[in-house]
Amino acid sequence: MKDQIFISHATPEDNDFTIWLASRLEMRGYQVWIDKNGLLGGERFWQTIQTAIYSSRKVLLVYSKNIVRDGIFKKGIEDELEYAKSLVGIKNDTEFVIPLHIDDSAYNLVIGLPNINHIPFVGNWAKGLVQLFKKLDKDGVTYSTDIESSLSNWYETSYSTDSSIVLKKELYYTSWWSVKSIPQKFYMYQFLNKEQATYIRQANINIPIAQLANTLSSFDDRLSYLIDKEGQSFDVHPQSVYSFSLEQILYGFNSDSFPTHKDVVNHFKDFLRYLISEIIRNKGYRKTELSNKKYVFYRPIYKKKPIPIHFKYKYSSKNKRKSLGGRYKDKGFWHYGISIQPIVHPFIGASIKSHLIFTQDGVNIIDNDSTQHSYRRNKGKTFFNEQWRDMLIALLFSLQDNNEEIKLSVSQSNDMLEMKNWTETFWSEYGYYDPCSTMSEDDIVDLIDEDKTE
Known part of the structure; x- marks a missing residue:
């Protein structure tokens, strides 16, 4: 049976921290009590609060400048603290109350609390949480690993409906990854049959070429038609060679026979998929196929130790770093990966x-769809938009060359396909706060390491 933890805090000033803290305590398996009516600005019922404190194994006091007003202890928090202190003897626990210091307020805001050890959360909530976990473990506070977060459901259905959208300017990153520059001519080589097309593709192995049936796609207008077969060399010429401008691909043209505009767009998108895949593969990413036939690229973890990737936000000079994987319990390793869907509208590039x-070991896929699905659902609970955004940006930065460019040579003339360093972004006058994500202790330790700036 898990022990209950009561959280006392200033409403509404410290609501965000309290909800963040409560969600993470619940994720670890503790039963958490917070005054949900108070969070919503409703009436507080002292008898209910008193019963909750009496039934709790620990009382956490969110200690900040907000617990006093005009130098006087706020009534509600004072009542909770005084009642909790009166139970110290009954609980046989001199540290029944644990202050969590979340700002730079003085330690003597409240009489008696300077003599109690405060756990510092100032500057880094994650580090404070790890220290709190250690304290709870030391004091024998029990928890269950099999728990459904009632707080998360309440947050999404009640609290977040009033506080999720705020008036603030924010930069949003889309999932559209656009080309920065691309050759202006696209070529299609139609052969008599698929076998001929395959031989010619193999004869031009140093040039990026995509193949659909008997047709090859390329940005190169000088393919070699010489092939070697069974000790003999001979030329195999295409039946037709077509060239199209980027403008024709984007805006259309009239044709009643192959290739129609739709045919050209399909071949162009298939070629674009191949080129972007080559950019990713060239950086050491591996590919695996999902049950829906999509391919996902993921970064292997060698020697069982993930290497963080350095990256920057757009319009920022501050260096950050992020790992794209790590240990997953005792089951193996998790990896962030991407699949790509080529697009020509609203941008030429890919939807990610x-x-x-x-x-199993950082490299070889766990070959069981149901296991993958189960692990994915469980691990995915630890991520919200901020984590997904940072992993995507970090992955794109890992594709850069020494000149901080994402490029691929696409022809014998060294024409280049260059992708942008970030996905498409836009500014909004409105923002929001992520729901408080459920996160394990291991994930929190990972974030401490990953989110350091240089």
């Missing part, structure tokens, strides 16, 4: 979808 992939 994020995935979580699981391996």
Whole structure:
């Protein structure tokens, strides 16, 4: 049976921290009591609060400048603290109340609390949480690993409906990854049959070429038609060679026979998929196929130790770093991965979808769809938009060359396809606060390491 933890805090000033803290305590398996009516600005019922404190194993006091007003202890928090202190003897626990110091307020705001050890959360909530976990473990506060977060459901259905959208300017990152520059001519080589097209593609192995049936796609207008077969060399010429401008691909043209505009767009998008995949593969990413036939690229973890990737936000000079994987309990390793869907509107590039992939040893996929699905659902609960955004940006930065460019040579003339360093972004006058994500202790330790700036 798990022990209950009571959280006392100033409403509404410290609501965000309290909800963040409560969600993470629940994720670890503690039963948490917070005054949900108070969070919503409703009436507080002292008898209910008193019963909750009496039934709790620990009382956490969110200690900040907000617990006093004009130098006087706020009535509600004072009542909770005084009642909790009166139970110290009954509980046989001199540290029944644990102050959590979340700002730079003085330690003598409240009489008696300077003599109680405060756990510091100032500057880094994650570090404070790890220290709190250690304290709770030391004091024998029990928890269950099999718990459904009632707080998360309440937050999404009640609290977040009033506080999720706020008036603030924010930069949003889309999932559209656009080309920065691309050759202006696209070529299609139609052969008599698929076998001929395959031989010619193999004869031009140093040039990026995509193949659909008997047709090859390329940005190069000088393919070699010489092939070697069974000790003989001979030329195999295409039946037709077509060239199209980027403008024709984007805005259309009239044709009643192959290739129609739709045919050209399909071949162009297939070629674009191949080129972007080559950019990713060239940086050491591995590919795995999902049950829906989509391919996902993920970064292997060698020697069982993930290497963080350095990246920057757009319009920022501050260096950050993020790992794209790590240990997953005792089951193996998790990896952030992406699948790509080529697009020509509203931008030429790819629409990116994020995935979580699981391996046995950091490299080899766990070959069981139901296991992958179960792990994905469980691990995915630890991530909200901020984490997904940072992993995507970090992955794109890992594709850069020494000149901080994402490029691929696409022809014998060294024409280049260059992708942008960030996905498309836009500014909004409105923002929001992420729901408080459920997160394990291991994830919190990972974030401490990953989110350091240089």
